[in-house]
Amino acid sequence: MKETDFLEFTAKELLVDANEIGLNTVFRDLPRWSSLNALIYVSRIKEEYNVMISSQQLAASKSLSDLYMLIQAVH
Amino acid sequence: MAISTTKGTLIKGIVTVVPENLEDNLTLDVLSRTDQKALVEHTGIRYRRRVLDAKASIKALFTPGINKILKELDWDKSSIDVLICVTQTASISIPSVACQLHGDLNFHQDVIAYDINSGCSGFVYGLHTVSQLLSSLDQPTRRALICCGDISSAITDDKDLSVRPIFSDAISVVALENDGGIETSGTFNLETIGSGQNAIFTAETANGRKMRLDGIDVFNYSVSHVPNNITRLLNHLSKPTTFPDLYIFHQANLVINESIRKAINLEKEKVPNSLYDFGNTASASIPLTLSTSWNKEAVSSGWILISGFGVGFSVASALVKFNPSCILPPLSIDL
Numbered sequence: 001m002k003e004t005d006f007l008e009f010t011a012k013e014l015l016v017d018a019n020e021i022g023l024n025t026v027f028r029d030l031p032r033w034s035s036l037n038a039l040i041y042v043s044r045i046k047e048e049y050n051v052m053i054s055s056q057q058l059a060a061s062k063s064l065s066d067l068y069m070l071i072q073a074v075h
Numbered sequence: 076m077a078i079s080t081t082k083g084t085l086i087k088g089i090v091t092v093v094p095e096n097l098e099d100n101l102t103l104d105v106l107s108r109t110d111q112k113a114l115v116e117h118t119g120i121r122y123r124r125r126v127l128d129a130k131a132s133i134k135a136l137f138t139p140g141i142n143k144i145l146k147e148l149d150w151d152k153s154s155i156d157v158l159i160c161v162t163q164t165a166s167i168s169i170p171s172v173a174c175q176l177h178g179d180l181n182f183h184q185d186v187i188a189y190d191i192n193s194g195c196s197g198f199v200y201g202l203h204t205v206s207q208l209l210s211s212l213d214q215p216t217r218r219a220l221i222c223c224g225d226i227s228s229a230i231t232d233d234k235d236l237s238v239r240p241i242f243s244d245a246i247s248v249v250a251l252e253n254d255g256g257i258e259t260s261g262t263f264n265l266e267t268i269g270s271g272q273n274a275i276f277t278a279e280t281a282n283g284r285k286m287r288l289d290g291i292d293v294f295n296y297s298v299s300h301v302p303n304n305i306t307r308l309l310n311h312l313s314k315p316t317t318f319p320d321l322y323i324f325h326q327a328n329l330v331i332n333e334s335i336r337k338a339i340n341l342e343k344e345k346v347p348n349s350l351y352d353f354g355n356t357a358s359a360s361i362p363l364t365l366s367t368s369w370n371k372e373a374v375s376s377g378w379i380l381i382s383g384f385g386v387g388f389s390v391a392s393a394l395v396k397f398n399p400s401c402i403l404p405p406l407s408i409d410l
Contacts, residue, residue, distance in 0.1 A: 034110065035237045039290040040117045043330045046298060047337075055291040 001049065001075055006068050013044050023065035045071065077265045078311055081206035083256035088401035090144040091247045091363045092136045093124040093353065095407040100240050105233075114240055119329025119350035123243035125228045126410045132166045133246065135410055137176055137222045140248035147401045148250055150218065152180065157208050157219035158188040161197035161358045163386075164225040165190070176222070194275070195325045195385025197358030198223045198247070199393055202381075203263045209253035217253040222246060224359035230277055232285040241328055242286070243354030245405070247362030261395040264308035271296040271388025296388045297331045302338035304390045305382055312394060319380035319394060320373065322346045326353070326360040327385065335382075353405070358383070369402050 003023060011018035015032050027033060042053050045067075051074045053067065061067050100121055101111050115121050137160065145152060160172040173188035182188070187208060193200050201221045209217040224246030231238050274292035277284045301324075309316060322345055324332050329350055336346045347368035349360070356363050361381050382392040 032110075035290055036110070036114055036117070036240075039294055040113075040330060042291050043294055043298075043334060046294075046334065052295050052299065053291070054295055055289050058291060 001071065003068065006071070007064070009048060010041075010064060013041050021064065023063060023068060025064050026062055027064055027067070028062075049075065051075075078308070079203060079263045079265065080259055081203065081261040081263070082210060082259055084206035084209050084251055084253040084260050086249055086395070086397060086399050087252050088144050088148045088250040088399050089247060089362045089366050090140045090147065090403050091245060091359060091366045091405040092140040093245045093405050093407055094126045094131075094136070094410040096125050096127045098123045098125050103240060105236065105239075117330055118241060119332070119348065120241060120354045121351050123240075123354040124245060126226055126244050128410060129229070130166075131226060131410050133162055133164055133172060133224065133226055134175060134179065136224065136226070136244070136246040136408070137172070137248065138179065139406065139408055140222065140246055141176065141180060141220060143403070143406060144220070144248045144250050144401070147403065150250065153183050154216070154218050155182060155186060155220055156212055156214075156217050157205055158182060158186055159191060159201055159205055159219065159221050161191045161193050161201040161221065161223040162225055163192060163194050163357070164227065164229050173222075193389065194225070194357050194387070195327065195360070196383035196387065196389040196391045198361045199263065199381055199383040199391035200265065200389070201358070202249070202251075202261070202393065202395070203265065203391070205251055206253070206261060209251060212253075215255060217255075219251045221249045221251065223249070223362065225357040227286070227357055230284055230286045232280065232282070235285070237288045237290050238286050241355045243356050245353060245356035245359040245363055247359040247366070249362055261393050262308065262312055263391065263393040264304050264311070266300065266304055266390045268296060268300055268388045268390065274388055275386040293327065293385065294331055294334070297327060297384055298334045298338065300388070300390050301335050301382060301384045301392075305339060305380065305392050308392050308394060314394070316341060318376055319345075319378050320375050320397075321368070321379045323361050323364050323379060323381045324348075325383045325385060326350050326355050326364060328355060363405060366402055366405055374398070
């Protein structure tokens with residue numbers, strides 16, 4: 001999986017412009033971030049990449065890069 | 076996996092009862108318009124039922140349900156041998172809701188009555204327990220009522236967006252009869268994954284006992300365990316996934332239920348849901364979904380697969396013979 005693909009996927013799921021986010025983006029600062037959108041995002045990651053992110057892993061993650069690495073670790 | 080077989084016990088009737096009062100997720104004031112729409116689209120839940128009287132007792136929903144099903148089936152109260160309530164929102168914990176209902180409705184003395192503390196997997200656990208109990212009775216005719224459900228709004232923190240837009244008040248009363256037959260009437264796969272005990276729990280707050288839910292944990296436990304639980308059950312019985320006429324899942328939310336459906340590769344038409352109109356109705360969700368989707372004309376094998384999962388973390392599926400003589404649309408009452 002390429003970084004750009006992951007960022008495009010994330011932009012689409014979290015309803016932001018792909019140009020506005022990068023791997024350093026702190027996802028909790030995004031305007032649409034909420035407990036519900038977190039659940040939808042995690043379920044879409046499972047569907048798209050077949051990777052399950054636990055609530056503990058999410059809590060320990062800050063930037064999109066942290067999530068990208070969790071997905072990369074499986075692929 | 077704990078596989079258990081029940082013999083000779085059939086579901087004869089289903090009645091569900093909901094409070095008349097509706098809450099609409101599209102007008103939920105704690106969310107923006109965009110988030111309201113996203114919520115309905117992704118959870119599948121638009122309307123939820125909520126008792127108007129914050130002090131309403133679960134008995135006020137069970138009582139009309141019991142009266143209705145006895146009338147519809149033309150069963151005399153004195154023919155009931157077992158009365159079990161599956162609930163987690165009794166107004167008082169002692170005595171059991173089953174014993175209170177037994178007294179209020181004046182059932183006769185020879186009745187086994189107690190409660191089972193169980194949530195979203197509760198209907199399947201209740202059906203298993205009661206089916207085994209009926210088989211064990213030393214008499215020719217045996218009848219039971221299982222009362223399932225919760226007034227979830229009583230333990231909902233209105234500011235908690237993981238809980239409030241999802242849960243809805245409802246109960247079901249399911250009538251069972253055992254004819255002493257030796258033919259299999261259900262095969263159950265019952266599991267507990269206690270490491271998930273913190274996915275859903277209640278905590279004492281300044282406003283009383285409130286439900287806490289970690290949506291991502293619930294999603295992960297559901298998607299990791301429910302499809303396996305179902306496919307192992309079908310494999311054990313050497314049945315293909317096409318065998319059951321319907322798959323009736325606990326109604327968690329659409330994100331979870333669709334993930335489970337896709338994991339087992341089931342057609343949408345085989346997996347009805349009642350989320351849009353009734354939300355997550357805890358242990359009443361499987362009977363309630365049957366009461367809104369059952370079509371006698373579409374029967375092929377005569378078997379349905381039911382699967383309950385959630386608080387515990389508890390997972391229970393069963394392939395059961397299903398041909399009820401009475402199944403009514405949900406009854407709305409002013410409460």
